[in-house]
Amino acid sequence: MSKIEDMAIALDRAERERTPLPPLSETYPLLAPTEAYAIQNALFAIKLAQGTRLVGRKIGLTSQAMQLQMGVNQPDYGFLLDTMAVPSGGVLACSECLQARIEPEIAFWLAADLRGPDITAEQVLAATRGVSAALELVDSRISNWRITLVDTIADNASSGRMIVSELVVPVEKLDLAAVWTELTRNGKPVGTGNGAAVLGHPALAVAWLANKLAEFDVTLLAGQIVLSGAMCAAVAVAPGDTFRATFTGLGEVSVSFT
Numbered sequence: 001m002s003k004i005e006d007m008a009i010a011l012d013r014a015e016r017e018r019t020p021l022p023p024l025s026e027t028y029p030l031l032a033p034t035e036a037y038a039i040q041n042a043l044f045a046i047k048l049a050q051g052t053r054l055v056g057r058k059i060g061l062t063s064q065a066m067q068l069q070m071g072v073n074q075p076d077y078g079f080l081l082d083t084m085a086v087p088s089g090g091v092l093a094c095s096e097c098l099q100a101r102i103e104p105e106i107a108f109w110l111a112a113d114l115r116g117p118d119i120t121a122e123q124v125l126a127a128t129r130g131v132s133a134a135l136e137l138v139d140s141r142i143s144n145w146r147i148t149l150v151d152t153i154a155d156n157a158s159s160g161r162m163i164v165s166e167l168v169v170p171v172e173k174l175d176l177a178a179v180w181t182e183l184t185r186n187g188k189p190v191g192t193g194n195g196a197a198v199l200g201h202p203a204l205a206v207a208w209l210a211n212k213l214a215e216f217d218v219t220l221l222a223g224q225i226v227l228s229g230a231m232c233a234a235v236a237v238a239p240g241d242t243f244r245a246t247f248t249g250l251g252e253v254s255v256s257f258t
Helices: 004-018 033-049 062-071 121-126 151-153 202-214
Strands: 054-060 078-080 085-087 091-092 099-110 127-137 161-166 178-183 187-195 225-227 243-246 251-257
Touching: 004 033, 004 151, 033 078, 033 091, 033 151, 054 161, 078 151, 078 161, 078 202, 085 091, 099 178, 099 187, 099 202, 099 243, 121 127, 121 202, 127 202, 127 243, 127 251, 161 225, 161 251
Parallel strands: 054 225, 085 161, 091 251
Antiparallel strands: 054 078, 099 127, 099 225, 127 161, 178 187, 178 243, 243 251
């Protein structure tokens, strides 16, 4: 079995057993981003073999706040599975996660395929049937969030769950860069941000994703959802917390924890 497969199996086991791993970047100091994406792809194959279904993609590390928080300097991406979806207003057990954090995002619903290279923000908007308010629960299978870029890439961009509002708003009705959000925990503000925090414009983030996926011969498909990236720094989760994000023009989305 290869090093790539070994690490993918270890990450899957860490998630299932709720036991974090030492940083892969410490175990394998020469691990490169291309190898980290190969680990993620092997992890994806393991998840599909377990009966899950791909529903979309997520973009991580798109805001300066998140790059500073995680100590990295470029975006990454991960896969979204049907088993990751939680309805707005839903309840999650903290015991399902290792070290969860919450961040507000704008979710894109695709009506047409997007295939890089050279996809533009304008093409993304033309291919989008609408956007929704969303929360992403990020989680790390790496001990104490001691991650570098290759650690989070391999670990499916530190994905955990997605909580998406049922309200879908046509992009023509919004200036996505100006959409403002406030994140509250138990009614108290814990973060604010706008769409411009996401690589300058959330559609630019989706264009980056389409072009990056093309390097691996992957296309974003009609019907898929894309989480475009955090609009403010992620906030740690604890039992008893209720998080709510309110967005201008998009309404709100919430999730509670036991």
